[in-house]
Amino acid sequence: MHSNIEMAARSADLHAIVRIGDGIRGVVDTAREVNLAALNAMLSSRRGGDNAVGFRVASAELREISHRLMDAMQDLTVLVSSMVSEVAQRQRRQRNHDYFQRVEGERARANGNLPDILGRQEGDMARLSALLGQRRRALHLKASRALRLCDQGLTLSRSALVEAAYGGASAPALKQVAEQLAQSIRSVAETLGRVRAELEEAGS
Amino acid sequence: MKRLETLYSQGSHQWQVIARDPERATALIDTNEYLVSHGNEAMLTDPGGLEIFPVVFSALAAGFDPRRVKWIFASHQDPDVISSLSLWLEFNPALRCYASRIWGSFLPHYGGDGGTFIGLPDEGGKIPLGGIELDVVPAHYLHSSGNFHLYDARARILFSGDVGAALTPPEEDALFVADFDRHIRHAAGFHRRFMGSKAAVLDWCERAAAMEIDLLCPQHGSVYQGADVMRFINWFAELEVGSGLRAVRPELQQAA
Numbered sequence: 001m002h003s004n005i006e007m008a009a010r011s012a013d014l015h016a017i018v019r020i021g022d023g024i025r026g027v028v029d030t031a032r033e034v035n036l037a038a039l040n041a042m043l044s045s046r047r048g049g050d051n052a053v054g055f056r057v058a059s060a061e062l063r064e065i066s067h068r069l070m071d072a073m074q075d076l077t078v079l080v081s082s083m084v085s086e087v088a089q090r091q092r093r094q095r096n097h098d099y100f101q102r103v104e105g106e107r108a109r110a111n112g113n114l115p116d117i118l119g120r121q122e123g124d125m126a127r128l129s130a131l132l133g134q135r136r137r138a139l140h141l142k143a144s145r146a147l148r149l150c151d152q153g154l155t156l157s158r159s160a161l162v163e164a165a166y167g168g169a170s171a172p173a174l175k176q177v178a179e180q181l182a183q184s185i186r187s188v189a190e191t192l193g194r195v196r197a198e199l200e201e202a203g204s
Numbered sequence: 205m206k207r208l209e210t211l212y213s214q215g216s217h218q219w220q221v222i223a224r225d226p227e228r229a230t231a232l233i234d235t236n237e238y239l240v241s242h243g244n245e246a247m248l249t250d251p252g253g254l255e256i257f258p259v260v261f262s263a264l265a266a267g268f269d270p271r272r273v274k275w276i277f278a279s280h281q282d283p284d285v286i287s288s289l290s291l292w293l294e295f296n297p298a299l300r301c302y303a304s305r306i307w308g309s310f311l312p313h314y315g316g317d318g319g320t321f322i323g324l325p326d327e328g329g330k331i332p333l334g335g336i337e338l339d340v341v342p343a344h345y346l347h348s349s350g351n352f353h354l355y356d357a358r359a360r361i362l363f364s365g366d367v368g369a370a371l372t373p374p375e376e377d378a379l380f381v382a383d384f385d386r387h388i389r390h391a392a393g394f395h396r397r398f399m400g401s402k403a404a405v406l407d408w409c410e411r412a413a414a415m416e417i418d419l420l421c422p423q424h425g426s427v428y429q430g431a432d433v434m435r436f437i438n439w440f441a442e443l444e445v446g447s448g449l450r451a452v453r454p455e456l457q458q459a460a
Contacts, residue, residue, distance in 0.1 A: 092290075099291055102258035104205070108265035117295060 013087045013132070016202045017080060020139070023195035024076050027146070027188050031069040034153070034184045038063035041160065041177040048170035054163035055174050058156050062181055065153045069188060072146040076139060076195075083135045090128040097121040136203045143196045150189035157182035206256075206263040208239070209379065211419060211427070212359040217242045217336070219361050221421070222263045223379055225256065232256065233371070235284055235423055238363050239268065240356065243334030247275040248292075249354060249363050250285045250423050257288040261295075270295065275333065278303040279365030279423065280348030281310055290315025302331060302340070304350030324352055341411070343367060345404035360418040367408065368436055369394055370425030381426045384435050391425065395440065396447040409441040 041059035045052035100117055103109060160181060164174035205227060212219040222237040237260055238249040246268070252260050264270055278286040278301055292299055293315050303311055305323030312320070322331075328340040339355040346367050354363040370391035381387045399405055412420075413434070420428040420436060428436050 096291055096294055099254065099257050100261075100294075103265070104258070104262045105266050108262045111265040111268075112261060112270050112295065121294075 011091070013202065014084070014091075016198055017083050017087060020195050020198050021077070021080050023191050023198070024073050024080065026191045027195075028070055028073045030184050030188045030191065031066045031073065034069070034181060034188065035063055035066035037177060037181045037184060038066060041174070041181060044170060044173055044177055045167070048167040048174060051166050051168045052163070052170060052174060055160055055167060055178070058160035058163055059177075059181075062153060062156050062160065062185075065149055065156065069146060069149055069153075072142060072149065076142050076146075079135055079139050079142070083132060083139075086128050086132050086135070090125055090132070093121050093125045093128065097125065133203065136199055140196060140199045140203070143192055143199065147189060147192050147196065150185055150192060153185040154182065154189065157185050206259045208263050208267040211238075211421070212361060214359070216334075217358060219356070219359055219419075219421075220268070221379070221427070222260055224377060225259055227259075229255065233284055233424060234377075236421065236425075236427075237264075238421055239264065239273070240333060240338065240354075240363075241268075241272065242336050244272060245274045245334035246272045247277055247333055247338070248273050249277045250279050250365065251276055251288050251292055253284045253287045254291065257291045260288070261291075274299065275331075276301040277331075277352075277354055277363075278307075278311070279343075279353065279363070280304065280351045281307040282348065283314075285365075285423065286311065287314050289320075293320065302352075304344075304348075304352060306350035326350075328352060343404075343408055345399075345401040346408055347398040347400060355415060355417075357416070360416050361421060362412065362415065362417045362419070363421045365423050366394075366398060367440070368420050368422035368425070368428060370422070372425050378426055381428050381432050384428075384432045387426060388436070388439055392443070394424075395443055396445055399443075399445040400448075402445055405440060405443070405445055409437050412437050 038059045042056055042063070045056035045059060048055065097118060100114055100121070103112060103114060157178060160178040161175065164171055164178045167174040206222050206225045208220050208222050210218060210220050218241045220239040222239065225234055232253065232255055235250065235252045235256065237251055240247045240249070261270065273296065276286070276289070276292060276299060281303070286303070289301065289311070299320070300322055301311070301316060301320050302322050302324055305325060308321055308323045324340055326342060326344065328342045330337040331340055336358065339357065341353040341355050341362070343351045343353045343365060345351065351365060353365055353367070368391065370387060371394055372387070372390045376387065376390070417433045418429060420433045
């Protein structure tokens, strides 16, 4: 009989994937907020007239970044779904391997051709582990790219804050929108940082 | 440790049982697995749950070539009957499993695919084994709604799934029923609760009484032999079943 501790250890991968999936969903939600805030900023900048042209450009770029972040999260979601399937397959292989290992008696093991069965199961588990490693590395790469997008977003949000000062009568409103954008991008970056750290821990 | 014991042997035709596992985890109900072999083919009835697979496989393979097992017969869909299916398929992916057709889309949750299962029609029929045929006997609602027993006219043995099952204490856990009156006390509660239809009980008893049965082999507990077979059929026919309903509607107890 498996102990609960053994089973919990084996499901650690699945728990890590669940946390990564939660992080991705969080990024998508916040990126959607960035998109709306950037749209709001573009509309506000119209009221600032020619003085707010710079702010408008920065806001449009931020909107583009939010789209690219959402696309990146879609790719990550596909990868995570594959990982859930592969972790489940590996757990099933491991469980079956455990049951066959518990077969007793030399004659039974020989009649049952167990060395071949156990070898095949171990080969399958090694293949699935290698595949999971590849998926983790691909996820890490995509999360790092998304983080670089966030860096660009933070730079743009700082530019928007500077440009807001030239907005004349609309300057206070533009500044408020620019601060909201910066805060949302920072939140996305923090969540992605946690996702990447989770991947590094799972791969260590 | 379970062990393989022979119940019937005539030429290449055999019934063996993998029974009694005193070392089983206490949370698990003990099960009997029957191996019916003829010629070069064998069929395993109700191979059991995942957790007992290692001991069942150990006992079987210690005394029999497990590659000869071509068929599995699942009396019904319960986990103690067939949840080890994925492991048997891992050993032999070509294994085919007979079960009621109504479980066709349920059983693959335990493993296998559309090609693994042979759906049995409600009326039962005959299934081949190494050149002979075994009778699939309908036993619906006893206790599953898609339930079959397996009769071997040549060996005069009826595999009766949960019918006849008894939850015996270790000191009375013999392979064969030795004292019917004493034994049946351990079967009564199970049958009252798990058998849901009096009409199904009477229908089964009528058909079973017309068969020539030397051994009545349940999935749990001791095997009935000789005169105890008819004693059991008579006892079962008179038993009030469906006690689960009375547990939630006490007024029915008084009305009965």
